[in-house]
Amino acid sequence: MSKKSVGAKKKTRAIDLPLPDHRFMNRELGWLEFNQRVLEQAEDRSVPLLERAKFLAISGSNLDEFVMVRVGGLKLQFDRNAMVRDAAGLTISQQINAVSSRCHEMVARQYDLLRDVLEPLLADADIRRITFDDCSDRAREVADQRFLADVSAVLSPQAITHDRPFPLLQGLGVHLCVRLRAVSSPVKTTDGAPSPAPNAEGESEGSNPAEAWQFAVIPLGKMVPRLLAMPSERGHDYMLLEDLVTHYIEDFFPGREVMECVAFRITRNADVELQEDGAADLVDGMEEVLESRRLSRVVRLEYSAAASDHVIAFLSEKMQLTNQDLYPIDGPLDLSYLFTLHGLEGFDSLRDEAWVPQSHPAIDPAEGMFSTIAKGDLLLVHPYERFDPIIRLIEEASSDPDVLAIKQVLYRTSKRSPIVAALMRAAERGKYVSVIVELKARFDEARNIEWAREMEQAGVQVIYGIRGLKTHAKVCIIVRRESQGIVRYLHFGTGNYNEATAKIYSDVSLLTCNDTLGADATAFFNAVTGASQPQQLQLLAAAPITLRKRILDLIEAETQRCLEGQKAEIVAKFNALVDTQVIDALYRASQAGVRIRLNIRGVCCLVPGVKGLSENIEVISIVDRFLEHARVIYFRHGGDDELFISSADWMPRNLDRRVELFVPVLDPGCRLRLLQTLRTYFKDNTNSWRMLSSGVYERGQPQKKGKEAFQSQRVLYDQAVEMTRKAKQSRRTTFETHEPKQQEQT
Template identity: 40%
Template sequence: MDALATSSEQDQLAPLSAEDALRPENFFNRELSLLEFNRRVLAQARDGRVPLLERLKYLCISCSNLDEFFEVRVAGLQQKLSAGAPTGGPDNMSAGDLLSAISERAHELVAEQYRVLNEVLIPLLAEQGIRFVRRRQFTANPRMDDWLREYFNNELLPILSPIGLDPAHPFPRVLNKSLNFIVSLEGKDAFGRSATMAVVQAPRALPRLIQIAPEACDGRTNDFVFLSSVIHAYVADLFPGMRVTGCYQFRVTRNSDLFVDEEEVDDLLIALEGELMGRQFGDAVRLEVAHNCPEAMIKYLLRVHGLREEQLYQVDGPVNLNRLMKLSEKVDRPDLCFEPFTPRVPAHLTSSSDIFSAIRKTEVLLHHPYESFAPVLDFLRQAAKDPKVLAIKQTLYRTGADSAVVEALLQAARAGKEVTVVIELRARFDEAENIDLAERLQEAGAHVVYGVVGHKTHAKMILVVRREANGLRNYVHMGTGNYHPRTSRLYTDYGLLTADPAIGRDIHRVFLQLTSLGKLAQLEKLLHSPFTLHKGMIERVEREIDNARAGKAARIILKMNQLVERDSIAALYRASQAGVKIDLIVRGMTCVRPGMPGLSENIRLISVVGRFLEHTRVFYFENAGQPEVWCSSADWMERNFFRRVEIGFPLDDRRIRERVIRELKIYIADETQAWEGQPDGSYVRVRAQQGRRKIRAAQRRLMLAKR
């Protein structure tokens, strides 16, 4: 079958076979899709409707995202290229071709990041009295020059350690993403040695943005200078008796993925601690240098790091824009930030001091950050203090260093309750923090386990076992996001508090599976990766196909972060061909090609990028007028379906289910922060219909609705 057949031919097309649906040309590449998401984030930095300091934050986020993209995805592709292994994507693009395509698009993205900084944001900030002072400006101003030279001598010089490059001092192995300078020299040092080059490494403890004292800049309070500019201006003081002929900043991005063969280690915690020490010195994958660095010096840096020219990124500005995130903390300008927003607490929870009684009366669905995370903390804190509570079991993936969640668990363990915590030590970039949490909990007397060998524990669930008049009762919290109070104010997520006996039994069985070696009994209500979640979702898609062919009501709405698993996408293609209307709300990476005649013309794909990071995973199936709504900790990815422990839970309460359906439709109708996916993998911003008065920004509408 020709997947690009015209719509007029559609009625004559045979039903899409499983083989046809899986043809590589029907899928967009997931890595390139992730770069497209980063374009949408960067577009927020250009959007004049967004407060100015928030626009700067979006620029920083786009840079941070790109760092992780190179550290993990590009690094993994380079390893596959070296090994001659396939990329594993449903589009079947080779590692070499994909790396070339990534290089082209990433260079365009980086160029746009610095254009936005230099041509848009810096001038707008200057109009608001927030200035970034250039090197040529402060060196030409005696008072400012004196102040910064004194700052350099007192705060920087004592801790900088220049390394001259000669046979006794080979090129140092610089830390991942650290700020460094390569310096060209003339003359001889105190020992009579001729030196031509040196490397200066800026310790990470140093602030990358320095606020100049008002007395040095005519009373202005918001003048800043980049650390790189200060070091560049006074670097000659590090090389007395020699002449500095050039100084250029550079930064190396390295492979930061950890590898631990869980089948071969006796203690995962100890093995990970050992691996973490080497994360800063993985293989180089990218070199960033100042735009004016001489070609000979660039070639030298590429050679010493084993990189090719396409892995070079020359930038007009600081090599690490992420550090500009700190500016909003240093500048007291609330008028340039998002307006303050206080999440609300549902009325039926504020009216009762006993959260267990409130949950028994009715299930509670919390939509963060529009609704507060406080009830989840109250649930744990009351459980820790309540003498009727016998046991608490919880999964932890990301929690934060100073977590109120962990404090409640520690309190419960010290009170003698049976506390079991399943900590995922391999949560990428949070490994060190999770190792520390595991040790603290063990010291308090909690039972700590690290999940299942070969499967990350990504499920978000709490089980509280309480003795009541009629025997033991289970209280459960399940969520789509992490138990992290800070990110609960930044990420959108759903969390369900319930005393449903069947769900309580299911969660108990899942915890038994995680902590013991036995087989899991069949679950009553929940779906569960790596066993039934994928199959359960595919079955529900197939049911919509059957309903559509039988003339019954059929529709699918899926909201998630990533959608790349090929069999799921193939099922959605078959549903589209059967006439099922499908709305996909996918924040980030997806391999779906929507709107392709004869294949996916009934699929609409949007991505919503706004003040909050969209993180909910919600799956709606019309089911011939008897709708089902599921929430999950899992995206539709191969890893979530087959290599992680995840749960999917139904919203059985009609009131809650209808509320979530209404909220999904608010997202579908967004005409302010939504981007619509195209068949070629690009996105076009959705524009509001002319003359419309009603607010069509999903996040804004939900903020107003929850007040």
């Protein structure tokens, strides 16, 4: 028997090993581990100060969304069936308890960092949060003017009485709860004598504390800026709106005794989904969902840590909250104000150096996009390379007389989207424009409804996706009539058609006019718009029809090659890895000896590094200045490398409940660059976190291992700069003649 056969036999026995019961991490705790990595960027002293403030703000907004969606969802599940267990074996009750404990720890750490570290450092850098105690005479005059001119006329208190319902408060908005001494006639005792006077706490002996106080609420709203710039001799002084209003709180209640004014914020459950079977019209149905979120139950109450028991008891009773839902905050509520500080002018030295997105070397601004793509496929790595070519492509298509049709999926867009504007212009010029607008894109529903209506008015054929599924694929198809016949120009992406987020999200774009991909993309799009069963696709795979099977087949094929003694490798990059069927397939591949390297930015429910199960699996997470968002997958495939980009993470929702695309990268040059990009992340020892089998993440520390620092995002940007430099140098050393324009033959 040959050595190769012996190895194959041994690996065959390895793959037959049973998979243990507890082989999955809890999804919710895994997500909180990701947010912990974001928070630790804010704690990193090597990160510029305002970038640290930004990361703290991101960790706060991330936690807001987590509580709205995931905690809200857990509470709904608890009401339905508290004994259901997740893949990690935890009941709903156990998950709620674990998540609550972890969230409270995280909030305490956030505010320790803000109060004890960042605010003092910001003050040293002349960015100061001040209160009235810190104000100069000039600043007090400005505060008086601001309150009278901009605040008192806008805000209104709302008294809470037994005959009025508690006001409907906006989720995540900052409010003030005001405790007032009750105004009433003296209550006589049974012997006819007046009741005792209130004590220092406002309560009389034997009285009902609830009758000793009256309460009012002042929503601060969004019309008045949260940060108010104040005059200062140097740098930037600011006051928070709640501090300004609290100082003048008695002006809202003339003749009343104000005992306490407490800032608070509520979080409502946002895990409200459309019941499509009962929605006659999808737009109307989505507007009902938005209204339901506005009215949904409160799942978290944040309040100033200085609040009295009276205020805490009042608010928690009105909102029917438990101690788990209460978050005392020792500092300003809502950390999103730090985003505003990050954008202050005049403090460039406290921010990262600007990385200007580069032009792709193969794209000549003087040449049309159709001509450029016709020369060969283009792979763009954002945000190191500009997103402009995708916008240019659609804008050129809107005015090109040879373009017959544009078909596109829009999941999320920007507020003033140039792509949407170009699509409307194309329709107004008589082109056939079909757009799938996903109205169920969470937290972008209102914007997408507005865009959908505007596009319909411009003559765009708007389709609202598929009943029961979210359309999450990123594809644009441009049908153009050329001398050789119809040519379809395509854009496939891993990110949204949003030029704003394309500057801060790490994504990949593929531009091609490949005939087979064009035919597949058209069949896919028409199946979605026609609500029909898609025909067999040659190169693309689409969820929820073929994508899960395609992924499992590719993993199994790599496993079998390894069992046959061939080299086998899987390298993948996602936002999340949750699907248990895919994870089990990866475990079996690892048991067979396949080397598996995973770059998972957020939740990873797979347990790496377990002997006999996953010792061949490595999991890292990159947290750096850009949000890692691309989905890229590589299979060694016996040396005939296969590379794919995708809109889908490996999660049940993406594989089973969304319309997604899985796109092969066919051009050899594009594949080589994509693979090099994918492998670059695994060299990172600066902003890379390695997942341990315990579920804890360990940060790379080059200085302790005597290695040179390697920051993957920095390297990728430097590579893009160098590619652009070489392309410009090549153009300068190449003589190009001006040719007369060819006359069209009649």
